[in-house]
Amino acid sequence: MSNEVHRHLDEELDALRDRVLRLGGEAESALRRVMHSLAERDTAEARAVLDHDDTIDQLEVEVDRQAIDIFALRQPAARDLRFVMSVTKMAPVLERIADHACNIARAAIDLHHEPQLKYHVSLYRMGEIALEMLAAALDAFTKNDAVAARVVMERDSEINELYNQVFHDLIEMMADEPATAQRDARLLFIAKHLERIGDYVTDICELTVFMAEAAIIKHRH
Amino acid sequence: MSTTSVKIVPKFEVKSRASLASAPTKISVSNLNFFYGRTQALNDITVDVPKRMVMAFIGPSGCGKTTFLRTLNRMNDVIPGTRVEGNVLIDGQDIYTPGADVVDLRRKVGMVFQKSNPFPKSIFDNVAYGLKINRLAANNRELRDRVEEALKDAALWTEVTDRLKTSALGLSGGQQQRLCIARALAIRPEVILMDEPASALDPIATSKIEELIVDLKKQYTIVIVTHNMQQAARVSDLTAFFLLGKLIEVNSTEKMFTAPDQKLTEDYITGRFG
Numbered sequence: 001m002s003n004e005v006h007r008h009l010d011e012e013l014d015a016l017r018d019r020v021l022r023l024g025g026e027a028e029s030a031l032r033r034v035m036h037s038l039a040e041r042d043t044a045e046a047r048a049v050l051d052h053d054d055t056i057d058q059l060e061v062e063v064d065r066q067a068i069d070i071f072a073l074r075q076p077a078a079r080d081l082r083f084v085m086s087v088t089k090m091a092p093v094l095e096r097i098a099d100h101a102c103n104i105a106r107a108a109i110d111l112h113h114e115p116q117l118k119y120h121v122s123l124y125r126m127g128e129i130a131l132e133m134l135a136a137a138l139d140a141f142t143k144n145d146a147v148a149a150r151v152v153m154e155r156d157s158e159i160n161e162l163y164n165q166v167f168h169d170l171i172e173m174m175a176d177e178p179a180t181a182q183r184d185a186r187l188l189f190i191a192k193h194l195e196r197i198g199d200y201v202t203d204i205c206e207l208t209v210f211m212a213e214a215a216i217i218k219h220r221h
Numbered sequence: 222m223s224t225t226s227v228k229i230v231p232k233f234e235v236k237s238r239a240s241l242a243s244a245p246t247k248i249s250v251s252n253l254n255f256f257y258g259r260t261q262a263l264n265d266i267t268v269d270v271p272k273r274m275v276m277a278f279i280g281p282s283g284c285g286k287t288t289f290l291r292t293l294n295r296m297n298d299v300i301p302g303t304r305v306e307g308n309v310l311i312d313g314q315d316i317y318t319p320g321a322d323v324v325d326l327r328r329k330v331g332m333v334f335q336k337s338n339p340f341p342k343s344i345f346d347n348v349a350y351g352l353k354i355n356r357l358a359a360n361n362r363e364l365r366d367r368v369e370e371a372l373k374d375a376a377l378w379t380e381v382t383d384r385l386k387t388s389a390l391g392l393s394g395g396q397q398q399r400l401c402i403a404r405a406l407a408i409r410p411e412v413i414l415m416d417e418p419a420s421a422l423d424p425i426a427t428s429k430i431e432e433l434i435v436d437l438k439k440q441y442t443i444v445i446v447t448h449n450m451q452q453a454a455r456v457s458d459l460t461a462f463f464l465l466g467k468l469i470e471v472n473s474t475e476k477m478f479t480a481p482d483q484k485l486t487e488d489y490i491t492g493r494f495g
Binding site: 009075076077078079080081082214 | 450491
């Protein structure tokens with residue numbers, strides 16, 4: 001391959017990296033805004049997150065198209081192959097994180113129409129950790145840093161523990177005050193969405209480890 | 222909900238060299254050096270080729286892969302001023318030992334070249350040639366049977382069955398190359414060396430040769446030199462990367478093309494060499 005061909009391949013790989021990182025940034029922004037909307041009872045912000053979801057879906061499709069072009073025209077191998085493979089698997093994961101943010105936005109809008117409950121502080125903590133994990137996971141991906149990705153994965157247990165705590169507290173609240181059960185259930189769904197986001201961030205980290213080390217650690221930790 | 226506590230580094234799941242190495246060894250090369258006059262073309266090559274598998278040699282032009290291929294049936298002997306050091310064992314017998322029968326070696330280790338080189342004879346006579354000069358067929362009937370068998374094994378029989386007496390030079394490039402493979406197969410070798418056998422062919426003819434290689438490994442040990450890395454990926458079980466006369470890495474082909482051990486290999490495979 002000539003240097004010119006290498007340059008084009010590198011440019012295409014850089015463009016693919018930029019686009020998937022933009023998708024990651026959009027997913028992160030959706031999650032941040034929806035947690036803010038929930039805390040501030042800001043329905044307009046929750047609606048803005050829902051309105052923006054089409055843009056995120058479109059970005060996922062663009063990442064797919066770019067990756068297919070690279071597979072078809074460049075036949076990447078070794079580290080390039082692992083990178084493009086990881087990106088094609090990462091894009092739908094990021095899109096699903098944004099979908100969970102949308103589901104939280106819908107629950108938030110419903111909650112904002114009802115009297116305010118004493119929100120559980122652990123729920124917000126789950127949101128904060130999910131955001132920190134997502135940002136760190138995207139950073140590890142950018143730097144091709146498997147060590148950092150593994151550190152992020154460890155934090156999924158924090159979200160899971162908080163989820164268990166929130167779950168028990170909300171079930172208790174439902175039993176104590178049946179009148180609030182519907183609102184408690186909405187909060188429970190939100191907690192579940194955040195817990196799932198933690199799992200998706202773990203998937204992203206696994207892809208970074210694969211990309212950097214060619215080690216498949218899925219389902220093994 | 223996923224569980225926690227990350228455990229470190231299970232291995233990448235590709236066919237490992239160890240699993241491939243469990244196949245019996247057909248060719249065992251150790252500490253091989255090769256010289257064209259004072260120029261050293263191969264430097265301390267040590268590698269085993271397992272029986273009934275395909276091993277591909279890749280590397281940039283001038284890296285020594287063809288020279289190495291030709292040491293496996295002593296084809297370099299005909300070049301004046303060359304010298305070999307080290308051992309090449311086929312089925313445990315050193316082919317460079319003084320007094321080794323080179324004619325017998327080349328009967329056992331057939332070769333197919335980059336450019337198809339049929340003789341200006343009929344299709345039948347091309348395939349029958351080796352059988353006749355080595356007196357490997359007891360009578361005409363056996364000769365016909367073995368020509369037919371070789372042409373079938375080379376996936377050419379149905380295309381030439383009604384014109385066996387016509388000139389081989391009238392065949393297409395891809396057919397001529399398969400004829401050369403049939404010619405090599407007719408004398409029932411154990412190893413087939415292929416030096417860029419599809420480099421001059423179009424994609425359809427190339428794919429026929431590649432299908433043939435995959436089919437032939439059921440019976441033969443095949444070593445192929447190719448510049449086409451995708452071809453190496455498609456047809457071989459093991460890939461060896463040569464650079465500047467040195468063997469940089471040998472690995473299962475899956476591992477080589479997804480996660481090679483050596484950075485030099487990765488740079489070459491990803492096209493970033495140099």
